[in-house]
Amino acid sequence: MAEQRVLRFGIAGLGSAQTQILPQMAALPFVRVTAAADLREGALEKFAEEYGGETYLSVEELCKSPNVDAVYVSTDSGRIKALARSYGASIIDRPAELATKTALGEDAFAHGYRMIREALRKPVELIVLLFCNAVDNPLSMNSI
DSSP, X not given: OXXXXXXXXXXXXXXXXXXXXXXXXXXXXXXXXXXXXOSOHHHHHHHHHHHOOEEESSHHHHHHOTTOSEEEOOOOOHHHHHHHHHXXXXXXXXXXXXXXXTOOHHHHHHHHHHHHHHHHTSOOOOOOOOOTTOOSSOOOGGGO
């Protein structure tokens, strides 16, 4: 059996949404959270204590780390998107209709899936959904 590749992620920004998905992301067997960038030193210290990863005060330095394969960015900021693109990031823009209080998660998933499939130009093997409002101990599919 082939050994499973582990994707080393860096997290750009340690705001409330990112810190809520970090436990779920770190628990995935094919992901290792190796670094984070934030302007707040306290947030970086907490990240280092909890995840043992590298810390950076700039996204630019995070992107240059040899221990990061991909950077997770969640933003509506055009400036941050442009910076991420300059380091080779693929961006999935969220349409305005998916940023409302009545928007469905299923619609956001379908949009992301279509964008990824079009970018890859081949079938998508795996997509992992990380919701910032996910519970710490989600039910297993067998218990539903």
